[in-house]
Amino acid sequence: MVQNPYISIVIPVHNEQEVLEELYARLTGALDKLGKPYEIILTNDGSTDQSGQMLRDLHHRRPDQIRVIEFNGNYGQHMAIMAGFERVRGQIVITMDADLQNPPEEIGKLVAAMEAGHDVVNTYRENRQDSWWRLQVSKWHNKIRAWMMPKLKMQDEGCMLRAYSRNIVDLMASTGESSTFIPALALTYASRPTEVGVAHAERSAGTSSYNFYKLIRYNFDLVTGFSVFPLQVFTMIGLLISMCSFIFVTFLMLRRLIVGPEVEGVFTLFAIMFFLLGIVLFGLGVVGEYVGRIYQEVRKRPRFVVRHVLERPAAAPAADFNPAAVAEAG
Ligand code: UDP
């Protein structure tokens, strides 16, 4: 039996064999220093390198503190965090990347902010260490997002070192959404969020799992998950075309009455076509508004599949008690 922890650290891992040893050393070092009971939940998100084996070793080194969730494939960073969220036992839940770009030594700062009464602690990266193009993409992306989704108040959405209270985490885990953006989801439930600056380092080893295509897909998750803005733009364009072509049609009708028909009425036909096209686009936009909402509701696929969990049972009979996992942990 394991004493219930106070702090839960949740880390997604995808092909991070080069950094896991250092992560273990620095993270446990920083947490031991804090002197509060903690657990570290690492989700192996379908790694194809030695990460899976290394995570098992880490669990066996500190079976009471290190829990490992093994996915049967690659479901993405946010789902890997969600799987951790479904199992946390602590009161303060902190997410971070495995690659040590967010220094574990900053965790104390987040814990202090949580203890000051905040329920979500967001972070922004001070002196960010990333490639030039990555910084530009990030900068524009943050600007557009702030414009499209003014309710999501965060300076820097890319920094995953964040802290959430247990009730916010339970809420997030219960949503069942399969494409989500955790920091944005947390903010929709937060009542007392805050932001603190944290240090940022270059990836200590290994390579980023994100290429340009994946980054774009992530942004679609963020935008469609938290805004119907793209659908509304479509509606607005349709509306605009309808209005312009209405003016055009009126003009051509008057012209026809006063000046007479233009060459074989071709332009009258065009005007009518544009008018109808505008209405069709407008109608499609309205339908899209509904379909988009329905789509979000009805996709009830399992959002990830856990192959097995390496962990010790919790002190009190907890809701997340998993007999299979106990057998595995031996
Ligand atoms: N990650 C994951 N699944 C993925 C991609 C990434 O679990 O499909 C993890 C990865 O191991 C790391 C974190 O998510 O802990 C952030 O990934 P990465 O460092 O590659 O992204 P970047 O820092 O370049 O945004």
Ligand code: MG
């Ligand atoms: Mg990284």
